[in-house]
Amino acid sequence: MSHTILAWSVTIAQVFLAIAMALAALRMFRGPRAQDRVLALDTLYVNSMLLLMVFGMRTGKVIYFEASLVIGMLGFVATVALAKFLMRGEVIE
Amino acid sequence: MLPYPLLSASLVIMWLALNGFTPGHFILGCIVSVFASWGMAALRPVKPRLPKWYLLPKLVGIVLYDILRSNLAVASILLTGGRRKHKSGFITVPIELENPTALAVLAVVITSTPGTAWLEYNSLSKTVLIHVLDLVDEAEWQALIKTRYEALLMEIFK
Amino acid sequence: MNVIEHAGDLPAWAALAVSFFLVVGAGLTLTGTIGFARLPTFYERIHAPTLGTSWGTGGIVMASMIFFTVLATRPVVHEILIGIFVTVTTPVTLMLLARAALHRDRAEGNPEVPAEAPLEREAEGQPAAGD
Known part of the structure; x- marks a missing residue:
């Protein structure tokens, strides 16, 4: 019984996170300005990180957690670089 | 050699926890942590003081x-x-x-x-x-x- | 719905706790992203993802820690590292992005944004901004 609940909640969590990723992607396509798109990309990174962790719980493999750590670091570096670019790159001083 | 002993120690522990507790990884982790603390020293951060x-x-x-x-x-x-x-x-x-x-x-x-x-x-x-x-x-x-x-x-x- | 195979001898209380934390964490993340898609201005939208990065991540990390600790299949190092990492990095990225947006809006002369304070020194104005 409790194991069925666990399996269902893992599935529900995966569906929730997938919808969240779709919404972030929607904002990334729609976002009126560049900073909206960068923020959407950052949200997308965090959501995919969480989704990989839920995958890791479903399969019990460590490799998913390592992948999620790497995605987190890539996301941080990418967002910082993009924010720096927005700050210095194309603004008319 | 080690300007930030706490940082180096936590880096070694993190390396071992992620890669497994073997002598080889201990040596590799030590080398990485020494270089990382040199890099940190090159940034010259302000050392925070926490009296309380x-x-x-x-x-x-x-x-x-x-x-x-x-x-x-x-x-x-x-x-x-x-x-x-x-x-x-x-x-x-x-x-x-x-x-x-x-x-x-x-x-x-x-x-x-x-x-x-x-x-x-x-x-x-x-x-x-x-x-x-x-x-x-x-x-x-x-x-x-x-x-x-x-x-x-x-x-x-x- | 298949039962997860490798969770064979997980006691009932642990399964329920894991389910609770998973659904709450994922639900908070989803709520934050719904707000992110719906809110009208950038400065309001910047609040929405923090739901996912604070207790959204916290809930999923907690669920995973309970799951693998009770099963005793592996040490829970990655979860702790992910939790610390998300907590430390998210404010830095959000602050940098907010400052970039503020800078762009001021350069364009948008009226909704408060004007720059006079005689600002660049060098010391950014604690924890990752410079």
Whole structure:
């Protein structure tokens, strides 16, 4: 019984996170300005990180957690670089 | 050789925990941590002094509780969305803290709490620009930040 | 719905706790992203992802820690590292992005944004901004 609940909640969590990723992607396509798109990309990174962790719980493999750590670091570096670019790159001083 | 012993030790422990406790990884982790601490020393960060470090758990407790509370508040705002109109806005808060580490901790606390975002600190007028999602009363937010976080941080980093 | 195979001898209380934390964490993340898609201005939108990065991540990390600790299949290092990492990095990225947006809006002369305070020194104005 409790194991069925666990399996269902893992599935529900995966569906929730997938919808969240779709919404972030929607904002990334729609976002009126560049900073909206960068923020959407950052949200997308965090959501995919969480989704990989839920995958890791479903399969019990460590490799998913390592992948999620790497995605987190890539996301941080990418967002910082993009924010720096927005700050210095194309603004008319 | 080792300018930051605590940093090096935690790097070695992290390396071993991620890769397995073997002598080979211990040596590799030591080499990595020595180079990482040299890199850290090249950045010359200000060494923070924490005379009242035993107050830190209190700060962490307050912050975790506040984040949980504002999570629920912001979630209800987002879900009820169009029906209950919320008003967001910018507020300026005068800050007396000067220690850069204390300011950094305050910035992290305010930004990681949903509903408030730290925008910029002006070191000349000593004010902070903060954006609040559900702005009802500006004076209330200023008082909250000053009494709840700033007073405690002043005491910790004095 | 298949039962997860490798969770064979997980006691009932642990399964329920894991389910609770998973659904709460994922639900908070989803709520934050719904708000992110719906809110009208950038400065309001910047609050929405913090739901996912504070207790959204916290809930999923907690669920995973309970799951693998009770099963005792592996040490829970990655979860702790992910939790610390998300907590430390999210404010930095959000602050940098907010400052970039503020800078762009001021350069364009948008009226909704408060004006720059006079005589600002660049060098000391950014604690924890990752410079």
